[in-house]
Amino acid sequence: MNYQFQACDEQKTAELAAQLAEEAYSGMVIILDGELGAGKTHFSKAFAKAMGVKAVVNSPTFTLIKEYEGKKLPLYHMDVYRINVEEAEELGLDEYFYGDGVSIVEWGSRITELLPKERLEIRIEHAGEHERKLFLIPFGKAYQVICEELRENGVVS
Numbered sequence: 001m002n003y004q005f006q007a008c009d010e011q012k013t014a015e016l017a018a019q020l021a022e023e024a025y026s027g028m029v030i031i032l033d034g035e036l037g038a039g040k041t042h043f044s045k046a047f048a049k050a051m052g053v054k055a056v057v058n059s060p061t062f063t064l065i066k067e068y069e070g071k072k073l074p075l076y077h078m079d080v081y082r083i084n085v086e087e088a089e090e091l092g093l094d095e096y097f098y099g100d101g102v103s104i105v106e107w108g109s110r111i112t113e114l115l116p117k118e119r120l121e122i123r124i125e126h127a128g129e130h131e132r133k134l135f136l137i138p139f140g141k142a143y144q145v146i147c148e149e150l151r152e153n154g155v156v157s
C-alpha cells in the first residue's frame with residue numbers, strides 16, 4: 001500500500017513535512033528518494049523547522065551526517081548520495097537510526113540493506129517546475145498508522 005501526495009508548489013511539500021514532524025518520535029526514520037532537485041533537502045528543512053530546529057539546515061551531501069537540536073528531539077540529517085554501502089557501513093548508522101532522535105536520509109534507497117526494517121520511505125517525483133508527486137511507503141505498523149491518519153484527514157490519497 002502506498003499513499004500519494006500532490007504538491008503544487010514548494011510550500012505544499014513543506015506542509016506535508018511539517019505534518020509528519022508533528023508525529024516525530026525517538027527512532028523515527030524517514031527515507032527520501034528522488035532525482036537531483038526533487039526536493040529532498042527542501043522537505044528536510046521544513047521538517048527540521050517544524051521540529052523546532054533553530055539552526056540553518058543545509059544539504060549534508062559533503063558532511064554526510066548533520067545533527068540538530070529540535071525542541072523535543074534531535075534530528076539526524078544524512079545524505080548518502082556520494083557513498084556506497086561499504087562506506088555507509090563504516091558510519092555506524094544504527095546509532096542514529098536507533099538513537100534518541102529522528103533520522104532523515106536523503107538517497108536512502110542507495111543503502112537499502114543498511115536501513116532499519118521499520119521506516120517511512122518517501123519518493124519525490126517531478127511533475128512540473130513547481131509540482132511534485134510524493135509517494136509515501138510505510139514499512140512497519142507505526143508508519144502505516146501515520147499514513148492512514150494522513151489519509152483519513154484527506155492529506156494523502
Ligand SMILES: Nc1ncnc2c1ncn2[C@@H]1O[C@H](COP(=O)(O)OP(=O)(O)OP(=O)(O)O)[C@@H](O)[C@H]1O
Binds near residue numbers: 009035038131
Ligand atoms: N513542490 C516542490 N517541492 C519541493 N521543492 C520544490 C518544489 N517546487 C520547487 N521546488 C524547488 O526545487 C528545489 C529542490 O531542491 P533540493 O535541494 O531540495 O533537492 P534535492 O532533492 O535535495 O536534490 P539533491 O539530490 O541535489 O540533494 C528547490 O530549489 C525548491 O525550492
Ligand SMILES: [Mg+2]
Binds near residue numbers: 040041042079106
Ligand atoms: Mg538534497
